[in-house]
Amino acid sequence: xxxxxxxxxxxxxxxxxxxxxxxxxxxxxxxxxxxxxxxxxxxxxxxxxxxxxxxxxxxxxxxxxxxxxxxxxxxxxxxxxxxxxxxxxxxxxxxxxxxxxxxxxxxxxxxxxxxxxxxxxxxxxxxxxxxxxxxxxxxxxxxxxxxxxxxxxxxxxxxxxxxxxxxxxxxxxxxxxxxxxxxxxxxxxxxxxxxxxxxxxxxxxxxxxxxxxxxxxxxxxxxxxxxxxxxxxxxxxxxxxxxxxxxxx
Numbered sequence: 001x002x003x004x005x006x007x008x009x010x011x012x013x014x015x016x017x018x019x020x021x022x023x024x025x026x027x028x029x030x031x032x033x034x035x036x037x038x039x040x041x042x043x044x045x046x047x048x049x050x051x052x053x054x055x056x057x058x059x060x061x062x063x064x065x066x067x068x069x070x071x072x073x074x075x076x077x078x079x080x081x082x083x084x085x086x087x088x089x090x091x092x093x094x095x096x097x098x099x100x101x102x103x104x105x106x107x108x109x110x111x112x113x114x115x116x117x118x119x120x121x122x123x124x125x126x127x128x129x130x131x132x133x134x135x136x137x138x139x140x141x142x143x144x145x146x147x148x149x150x151x152x153x154x155x156x157x158x159x160x161x162x163x164x165x166x167x168x169x170x171x172x173x174x175x176x177x178x179x180x181x182x183x184x185x186x187x188x189x190x191x192x193x194x195x196x197x198x199x200x201x202x203x204x205x206x207x208x209x210x211x212x213x214x215x216x217x218x219x220x221x222x223x224x225x226x227x228x229x230x231x232x233x234x235x236x237x238x239x240x241x242x243x244x245x246x247x248x249x
Contacts, residue, residue, distance in 0.1 A: 011095045014190030015086065016152070016182050017102075017126050021168060024082055024129065027186035028093055029157070034183050035089065038082050041125070044074050075125055083132035090142050097142060098189050099130055100149035147192035149185075157187035 013033075016025045022036030048071035055063050090097050130146075137144045156163045156172035157179070163172035170181040 011093070012098045012190045013086075013090055013093060013095045014098045014186040014188065014192070015100070016186040016189060017100060017129075018182055022182065023126075024086065025180075025182040025186045026086065026089055027183050027190055028095060029187050029190050031093065033089075033093060034186070035085075036182070037085055038078065041075060041078055044071065044078065045125075076128065079125070079129045079132050082129060083136050086133050087136045087140055087142065090137070091140060097133065097137060097144045098192060099133075099144065099146050100152065100189055101146040102126060102130065145194060147189060147194075149189065152188040152192070153181060153185040155188055157184045157191070 011030065013026050013028045016027075017023060018025065020042060021039060023038035023041045024036075026035045026037065027033065048067055051067050052064060055067060086097065089095075130144075134144050151162075153165055153170075154162055156170075156175060156177050158177040159172060159175040161172065161174045163170055163174070163177070165181045168181050169178070170184040171178045
């Protein structure tokens with residue numbers, strides 16, 4: 001059974017999502033830990049994009065669907081691995097996880113975010129990665145929140161003033177700080193303030209979990225006392241009762 005791990009104040013890892021290079025860049029300001037994950041995602045997508053273009057001349061719909069299905073399966077397998085690695089980092093550093101907020105609308109006009117060919121930040125792939133991380137985090141008791149990504153790629157993570165970004169290099173003219181632009185953005189995401197509404201929801205969830213655990217323990221104790229008093233109660237019936245009670249709660 002996993003126990004809830006509540007990160008200490010300020011203990012967060014920031015994750016910057018990208019469509020080029022490492023698609024998930026992880027950074028933790030306190031220890032200076034950084035990691036670039038998922039470089040294979042863009043390679044997989046580009047390879048299947050070429051296959052789709054080659055298949056266009058053949059005008060075969062079945063073949064195109066097969067290519068889309070294969071690409072989606074490979075990218076989802078990669079997401080399972082990436083979500084496992086992100087959770088492992090969070091557990092090792094005893095941190096919560098901050099993602100940049102992903103818009104519900106696709107950035108490109110007329111682009112369907114559910115289609116496999118949409119590899120934008122607002123497309124299905126990055127939403128699927130965030131969802132997988134959330135699902136694993138719930139089982140491990142790790143908090144996942146989304147913060148406003150505005151200016152995270154333009155502000156210096158050292159002095160907090162605006163700097164210059166050129167492709168993958170960020171430089172600050174004020175303090176002379178120079179770093180990989182994605183790492184700088186991930187550090188800014190990690191330092192972004194936690195909204196008060198998120199704190200309230202998180203505290204409410206913890207209180208509800210605590211009440212459920214107390215109630216289950218009380219019911220278990222009562223039922224075990226009944227077993228000793230009534231020999232007709234079988235072990236299987238008792239276990240079914242516990243499962244049913246847990247679902248009702």
